[in-house]
Structure formats: structure tokens, C-alpha cells
Amino acid sequence: xxxxxxxxxxxxxxxxxxxxxxxxxxxxxxxxxxxxxxxxxxxxxxxxxxxxxxxxxxxxxxxxxxxxxxxxxxxxxxxxxxxxxxxxxxxxxxxxxxxxxxxxxxxxxxxxxxxxxxxxxxxxxxxxxxxxxxxxxxxxxxxxxxxxxxxxxxxxxxxxxxxxxxxxxxxxxxxxxxxxxxxxxxxxxxxxxxxxxxxxxxxxxxxxxxxxxxxxxxxxxxxxxxxxxxxxxxxxxxxxxxxxxxxxxxxxxxxxxxxxxxxxxxxxxxxxxxxxxxxxxxxxxxxxxxxxxxxxxxxxxxxxxxxxxxxxxxxxxxxxxxxxxxxxxxxxxxxxxxxxxxxxxxxxx
Numbered sequence: 001x002x003x004x005x006x007x008x009x010x011x012x013x014x015x016x017x018x019x020x021x022x023x024x025x026x027x028x029x030x031x032x033x034x035x036x037x038x039x040x041x042x043x044x045x046x047x048x049x050x051x052x053x054x055x056x057x058x059x060x061x062x063x064x065x066x067x068x069x070x071x072x073x074x075x076x077x078x079x080x081x082x083x084x085x086x087x088x089x090x091x092x093x094x095x096x097x098x099x100x101x102x103x104x105x106x107x108x109x110x111x112x113x114x115x116x117x118x119x120x121x122x123x124x125x126x127x128x129x130x131x132x133x134x135x136x137x138x139x140x141x142x143x144x145x146x147x148x149x150x151x152x153x154x155x156x157x158x159x160x161x162x163x164x165x166x167x168x169x170x171x172x173x174x175x176x177x178x179x180x181x182x183x184x185x186x187x188x189x190x191x192x193x194x195x196x197x198x199x200x201x202x203x204x205x206x207x208x209x210x211x212x213x214x215x216x217x218x219x220x221x222x223x224x225x226x227x228x229x230x231x232x233x234x235x236x237x238x239x240x241x242x243x244x245x246x247x248x249x250x251x252x253x254x255x256x257x258x259x260x261x262x263x264x265x266x267x268x269x270x271x272x273x274x275x276x277x278x279x280x281x282x283x284x285x286x287x288x289x290x291x292x293x294x295x296x297x298x299x300x301x302x303x304x305x306x307x308x309x310x311x312x313x314x315x316x317x318x319x320x321x322x323x324x325x326x327x328x329x330x331x332x333x334x335x336x337x338x339x340x341x342x343x344x345x346x347x348x349x
Contacts, residue, residue: 024267025190027274029070032263034277035319036063038284041124042311045292047222049303054217055312058210060225061248062255064127065178068134069256072182075135076142088132091278095335096121096128099282106286110293119166124285129168134179141180151180152249159241162230174227177249178256193261202258209255224248273323280322282335287318 040059046052097118103125104116115122121129141147158173165171192198223229224244231241291297301307321327328336 022275024271025263025265026070026074027271028265028268029066029260029263029274030277031270031274031319031323032259033063033067033070034274034280034323035316037124037281038288038315038318039312041285041288042291042297042315043308045297046303046307046311049307050214050217051305051308052303052311053220054210054214055308057217057220057222057225058213060222061209061213062252062259064227065175065252066256066259067127068175068178069182069185071131071134072179073185074182075138075179076183078135078138088135091336092128092132094337095282096125096132098334099125099128103285103289106289110290112293121165121168124281126165126168126171127281130171130175133168133172134176138183141183147180148177148184151177155249156242156245159231159245160238162232163228165228170228178252181253190260193257194265198261202261205254205258206262209251209258270320272325273320276323276325276328278335279327279331280319283322283327283331284315284318288315 036059040056040063043052043056047056100116100118100122103122104114108114141151144150155173155177158176163170163173193202221234223234225248227248231238234241234244236244297311299307302311
């Protein structure tokens with residue numbers, strides 16, 4: 001071999017795919033929504049005051065519907081990944097059972113009767129089961145030509161039946177359109193909301209919603225805002241019930257898109273907090289339940305605008321604490337267990 005023979009050039013190594021970056025916009029939305037959850041729950045003992053009732057109605061019109069929209073949007077490719085499919089057990093069923101037992105023990109320690117019914121989710125735990133069944137139904141909705149009209153029709157006709165709360169079926173049907181709308185949304189739809197005139201309309205929408213909540217607070221019943229009660233439970237005729245559900249759906253969607261238009265799209269100080277909303281959702285009930293049972297939310301001065309401000313500020317701070325990485329470090333083994341031993345390894349082709 002000649003000494004001057006050329007050595008073969010090394011082949012360039014294929015570039016490693018860059019990890020997919022989280023969308024700060026969605027994390028911003030999630031944190032804002034999760035901060036409203038403990039505020040709404042903490043306002044319950046003060047709902048005799050019109051100011052607290054008005055804020056409660058304002059929050060409940062849209063905060064869980066928008067959470068469900070975002071959940072639907074993030075479920076579009078849920079079944080395309082083994083890791084995500086495993087989460088049906090890891091972050092739904094196992095935490096659900098643990099939280100059910102934990103809250104039953106907490107209520108018992110606070111002097112209430114021991115009560116544990118796994119099929120009837122306690123208080124805030126309904127969302128885990130409802131989301132589980134929504135995600136299980138995702139392949140069906142993705143195969144339909146017109147999933148949103150079908151989901152709305154099911155939502156309207158569900159009001160004729162007194163659906164029990166077992167396995168969160170009442171909420172499953174009551175919030176179904178929002179999940180399906182989230183499934184059909186695409187990133188470009190969110191970009192359509194990022195226009196100046198839409199932001200102006202959104203500000204007007206939010207202000208009008210606040211004004212309406214203040215106006216109807218003294219007379220409005222709260223049942224419709226839970227998105228689960230039948231027309232019979234609400235003491236409505238069938239046509240009044242249908243009208244109410246249609247009107248509530250329109251108002252909720254208007255507020256959902258208004259909030260989406262107004263939330264910052266860039267990274268903010270609370271973007272990282274929005275990556276750990278599960279911890280705030282499942283853990284905030286502990287201090288809130290203790291505060292309710294100990295009577296800390298029944299002081300007379302809390303029944304008014306100053307009390308609403310105090311409760312809202314305290315709960316916002318609580319949401320920040322429960323979304324911190326330190327909180328996740330402490331509770332991850334409970335709320336996000338890694339049950340790798342439970343699943344088969346994917347076969348290699």
C-alpha cells in the first residue's frame with residue numbers, strides 16, 4: 001500500500017434530535033387556571049356575601065371548562081406514545097386511589113364520619129377520573145367527521161338524565177364539548193387569537209362577564225355552573241334546561257377564548273410553575289379543608305370585598321407554593337409514581 005494513500009474521511013454523525021421544548025403559553029394558561037381552583041374552593045364558606053358569590057360565579061363559568069379544553073388539546077397525540085399511555089395508571093389511577101384514601105383519613109381526623117367510596121370521587125378528585133375517561137374516548141372522537149357537534153348534542157341530551165356521580169360520569173358528559181374542542185384545536189388556532197383587535201374584544205368580554213356576575217350574584221343559583229346537574233335537578237323544564245345549557249356553553253367558550261387571547265405567550269415568572277399544576281390541584285384541598293373545618297373562613301370580616309381580596313391573595317400564594325419544584329420533590333413518589341415494573345417493554349423490530 002502506498003504511503004500516500006488517502007485515508008477514508010469519517011462519516012458525519014447524524015444529528016441528535018433536539019428535545020421538544022414546552023410551550024410557555026400553555027404553561028402560563030395552566031398556572032393561571034390552577035390558581036383559580038383553590039380560590040374558588042376557599043370562597044364557599046363566604047358565599048352568603050354578594051361579593052364572594054360574584055367572584056365564585058365568574059371563576060366557575062370558565063376555569064374548569066378551559067382546563068378541560070387544554071387537557072383535550074394536550075391529548076391529541078396521547079395514544080401515539082407508550083410513555084403517555086402508561087400515565088393512564090401512573091398519574092391517574094394510582095394517585096386517584098391514594099388521594100381518595102388520604103382525604104378520607106383527613107376528614108376522619110377532623111371529626112367527620114369515615115367515608116370511602118372509590119367509585120364516587122370525593123370533592124376535587126373527580127377530575128382525574130373524568131380525564132381518564134375522556135382520554136380513553138379520544139380515538140373515537142378522532143375518527144368522527146364532526147366530533148364537536150356530536151359532543152355538544154350528547155352534552156345537551158345528557159341533561160335529560162339524572163346521571164350519577166359514580167366514576168365522574170356526570171362531569172364527563174357535562175364538560176365533554178370542551179374536551180372535544182380541545183382535541184380539534186391546532187397551534188394555528190391559538191395564533192389567530194394573538195391579534196390586537198381580538199385582545200381588545202377579549203378585554204371587553206372579561207369586563208362584561210364580571211359585570212354580569214356581579215349583577216346576577218344575589219339571585220343566581222350555583223347548580224348550573226358545576227356542569228353536571230340534570231334539568232330535573234335544576235327544577236327546569238326541558239326547553240328551559242336546553243336553553244340554559246346552550247347559553248352557558250356559549251358564555252364559557254367566549255370566556256375561554258378571551259382568556260387564551262390575553263395570557264402572555266412569552267416566558268414569564270410563573271411559566272415554570274405551570275409545569276406542576278397537578279400538585280396544586282391534588283394538594284390544595286388539604287389546607288382548604290382544614291381551614292373550612294376549623295372555621296378559619298367564617299370570620300365575619302371575610303364576608304365582604306376585603307375578605308374576597310384576602311382569600312384570593314392567600315390562595316394565590318398557596319398555588320405558587322404547591323407548584324414549586326420543592327413540592328414536587330416531596331410528593332412525586334405519590335402523585336407521579338414510576339411503575340416501570342408494571343409494563344411490558346416495547347418489542348424491538
